[in-house]
Amino acid sequence: MTTKHPSCRAIERDLVATATGDVESHATDRVQRHLQTCEPCREEFGRYRAVDHVARGLRATPPIDALASSRAGLESRLADLRQRRVAYRIFPSPLGQILIGRSEHGIALVEYLGASTSLRASRLGQADDVEAVEGGPELERLQRDLLDYIAGRRRDLDWSLDWRLASSEFARSVLEATAAIPYGAVSSYAGVARRIGRPSAVRAVAQALRWNPLPIVVPCHRVIGSSGRLTGYAGDKLGLKQQLLGVEGVKLHPGRGDVSVAREAMYALGEGASEYCLPTCGDISTRNLSVVTLFASRADAEARGLTPCVDCRPDLHPLSAA
Amino acid sequence: MGLQPFETVVAAHHAEIYRYLLRVTWRAGDADDLSQETFLRAYRAWDGLNQDANVRAWLFTIATNLARNHFRSESRRRRAYAGVSETRTDVDPASPEETRRFHETRVLVERVVDGLPLKQRLAFVLRKLHDLEYEAIGRSLQCSPDSARAHVFQALKKIRLGLNGHELPTMESVR
Numbered sequence: 397m398t399t400k401h402p403s404c405r406a407i408e409r410d411l412v413a414t415a416t417g418d419v420e421s422h423a424t425d426r427v428q429r430h431l432q433t434c435e436p437c438r439e440e441f442g443r444y445r446a447v448d449h450v451a452r453g454l455r456a457t458p459p460i461d462a463l464a465s466s467r468a469g470l471e472s473r474l475a476d477l478r479q480r481r482v483a484y485r486i487f488p489s490p491l492g493q494i495l496i497g498r499s500e501h502g503i504a505l506v507e508y509l510g511a512s513t514s515l516r517a518s519r520l521g522q523a524d525d526v527e528a529v530e531g532g533p534e535l536e537r538l539q540r541d542l543l544d545y546i547a548g549r550r551r552d553l554d555w556s557l558d559w560r561l562a563s564s565e566f567a568r569s570v571l572e573a574t575a576a577i578p579y580g581a582v583s584s585y586a587g588v589a590r591r592i593g594r595p596s597a598v599r600a601v602a603q604a605l606r607w608n609p610l611p612i613v614v615p616c617h618r619v620i621g622s623s624g625r626l627t628g629y630a631g632d633k634l635g636l637k638q639q640l641l642g643v644e645g646v647k648l649h650p651g652r653g654d655v656s657v658a659r660e661a662m663y664a665l666g667e668g669a670s671e672y673c674l675p676t677c678g679d680i681s682t683r684n685l686s687v688v689t690l691f692a693s694r695a696d697a698e699a700r701g702l703t704p705c706v707d708c709r710p711d712l713h714p715l716s717a718a
Numbered sequence: 719m720g721l722q723p724f725e726t727v728v729a730a731h732h733a734e735i736y737r738y739l740l741r742v743t744w745r746a747g748d749a750d751d752l753s754q755e756t757f758l759r760a761y762r763a764w765d766g767l768n769q770d771a772n773v774r775a776w777l778f779t780i781a782t783n784l785a786r787n788h789f790r791s792e793s794r795r796r797r798a799y800a801g802v803s804e805t806r807t808d809v810d811p812a813s814p815e816e817t818r819r820f821h822e823t824r825v826l827v828e829r830v831v832d833g834l835p836l837k838q839r840l841a842f843v844l845r846k847l848h849d850l851e852y853e854a855i856g857r858s859l860q861c862s863p864d865s866a867r868a869h870v871f872q873a874l875k876k877i878r879l880g881l882n883g884h885e886l887p888t889m890e891s892v893r
Contacts, residue, residue: 412874416846418867440878446886447877450823451846454831457737466750467732470757474728477758483765532765 403430404437411437415444416451483531484520486513487539490546491636495520496538498531502556503538505609508630519609523561542612548643551579553613561609566597570604577618577689580644580696582657584622586686590667595686606631617641622685624656645692662690663697663710672697674715677708724764728757731774734848735781741843742785744832752788756781775854782840782858789836820887830880834873837861841869 400408407430410423431438482504484497493513497505497520504526507519515521520528544550562568573591577583589601605616611630617640621627626648629637638648638655647658664680665672667687672694673680680688691697694704694714704711735756740749759780767776788794831839837859844850844858845866855866 409871412871412878416874418845418870443881443886444874444878446823447827447874447881448846450820450827450887451842451877453820453824454828455847460737460740460746462746462750463733463736466736466753467728469750470728470732470754473754473758474724474761477761481762527762529762530766532767534765 401434404434407437411441412444415441416448477527480525480527481529482520482526483529483535484515485531485535485539486515486518487543489543491639494542496535496542497526497528498535498538499526499558499560501558501560503610503613504558504561506542506611506613507609508611508633508636519561545612546640546643555613557610557613563604563607566594566600567604567607570601571608571610571614571616574605574608574616574619575614577615578691578696578700579615580646580692581700582618582620582641582646582662582690584685585619585627586622586684587667587689588619590686602628612640615640618644620657620685624659624685625651626655626657645696646690647692657690659685659690661715662692663694663715665689665691665697665702670702671705672702672710673705674708674710674713677705724761727760727764727773727777731777732757734774735777738778738843738848739781739785741847742840743788748788752781752784755784759784772854775850775857778844778848778850778854779858782844785840786836816887819885823881823884823887826881826884827877830877831873834876838869838873838876841866842873845870 407427410427411430413419414424414427427441431441478500482497482499484495484505486493486495486509488494491508492511493509495505495507495509495515495518496503497507505520509518512518515528520526538555541550541553541555545553559568559571562571569592570588573588576591585601585605586595586598588605589595589598592601594600601619605619606628608614608616608630611617617629617637626634626637626641628634634655641648641657647661649656649658659681660675662675663672664675664677665688666680666683672691675681694710732753736749736753739752739756740746743749743752756777760777767773831842834842840859841855844855845852850858852863852866852870855870856863859866859869861869
């Protein structure tokens with residue numbers, strides 16, 4: 397080992413940095429001044445310059461055959477991942493913790509988690525053909541939309557949907573028919589069954605809605621029993637159904653543990669009709685709910701392009717808003 | 719989303735990340751695995767990435783972490799290193815003196831670089847071959863920018879020492 401003069405040692409780092417192009421301006425002057433007086437360091441400087449020159453030569457990038465095949469392999473794995481990927485977000489709401497999941501095709505899942513905030517306990521966490529990843533800002537917007545909806549500040553969720561978690565073609569047709577029930581309206585399980593051309597499959601419709609992967613967005617809360625009772629919601633969450641219908645202005649009879657829709661306080665639309673009626677018009681109050689859709693307000697009915705019945709004139713004799 | 723689509727990230731950076739990992743791991747198979755893993759991880763985290771993040775530096779950080787995990791087993795490192803020198807191509811002896819000297823030096827430098835402790839080697843490659851800022855190198859190596867700078871300094875010193883007694887290529891520009 398050669399021993400260096402202290403002043404050479406002191407400047408060594410700056411000398412190497414300057415020689416190899418890692419310049420910090422204040423150091424350059426000091427190094428240059430030192431080099432003027434120190435022959436050995438001048439030589440060192442030159443050698444480091446050469447080292448740097450050679451090191452930069454290492455950047456030369458020869459063609460690599462394996463590069464293209466590695467890229468192709470990556471693209472195919474990314475495509476697969478993209479297919480399976482669901483970005484999710486869990487957030488608190490007046491209906492408890494809610495998880496929303498979005499794939500590249502659209503919203504794939506809305507799930508009530510109750511008090512839990514854990515992905516693992518969720519339906520998404522247990523699905524084996526999806527890859528759940530925590531979502532970013534895009535999901536914040538969806539969260540706001542949903543909270544606005546629950547608070548009654550927004551009437552529709554114009555989200556693109558991914559139906560992949562619908563368990564079957566039948567389930568999907570049930571969900572699509574349900575998605576067509578307008579805001580502020582209620583229909584019956586039997587009504588949905590009729591609309592998908594399977595009038596006897598009422599129980600199967602109820603089952604499909606029980607496993608609705610997109611509650612709220614696909615408004616299964618607007619589907620009730622033919623008797624007018626709410627009957628069930630997402631398993632055991634009848635209270636949430638009541639809350640959501642309340643937000644939309646649907647009138648309810650509290651009842652003893654068995655809430656039902658106040659049919660006499662809602663406008664009615666017979667199957668196939670384009671005019672909506674007062675609940676007292678003709679025989680509409682006695683018709684089965686499988687062939688009648690109820691609306692909370694005239695505005696909700698007219699938003700769907702319906703016109704007031706020319707016999708009972710709901711436009712002249714509106715129901716009281718109370 | 720304010721971020722660019724992920725496909726453009728792959729298009730812009732895959733080749734560079736692959737080359738980086740090839741230089742660090744010495745094996746095409748490992749570079750293939752690790753570069754794919756780098757981008758799959760990046761894809762998973764893409765939505766959550768800060769909009770003004772430096773994507774390139776971020777990818778290097780992921781790649782560097784994977785490379786360090788890869789070499790956590792020292793025996794793997796030795797096995798990989800043992801195969802390095804044989805793969806070097808020799809220079810055409812008919813080439814001009816100066817070119818030949820440059821290539822000889824280059825082989826020597828590569829040998830020293832390949833034998834450096836992992837952190838120094840990574841810091842050197844990130845700085846000298848990929849021009850990353852010390853800030854970003856520090857983040858990749860989980861150390862401060864100053865430590866990153868020190869790693870590069872140590873690497874250069876060892877390379878310089880490794881060239882003792884070897885006639886270096888002349889450089890017209892050396893003052």
